[in-house]
Amino acid sequence: FENEQERMAALYKQQQEKINMLSAQNFKWQSPIYYKLYPNNEFDITVDGTSGLGIEIGWTKDDVLVTGFREVADGGWGPLEATGLVLKNDQIIKINGVDVAGRNMDELGELIQSNRENTKLRFRRNK
Secondary structure, eight states, X not given: OOSHHHHHHHHHHHHHHHHHHHHTTTOOOOOOSEEEEETTTEEEEEEOXXXXXXXXXXXXXXXXXXXXXXXXXXXXXXXXXXXXXXXXXXXXXXXXXXXXXXXXXXXXXXXXXXXXXXXXXXXXXXX
């Protein structure tokens, strides 16, 4: 891409196309509390995680990744999947403002529990 603005517009378009595709499949879209797109394919999403986030996570040597989605406590889609903005293999960079690199599952759970009603996550879209 010639400049960062064009790249960000292309990423936003890709995310909107996914929402449109899912909407055609009776997708129950849910708006995030907050969403912001950053350079380098990074974005913040804040959701109400009271019933859980509905994501499965895994680790590589250096990264924490979204490996899939699951139903939350009430049987519905998790709030991250329901935004249509988070994809499998997106890297989780921060939870509630804290860098997740090198943290284990218990530590990630504590970060999420620290603000369940307004859980803020920063992701990086890996190509």
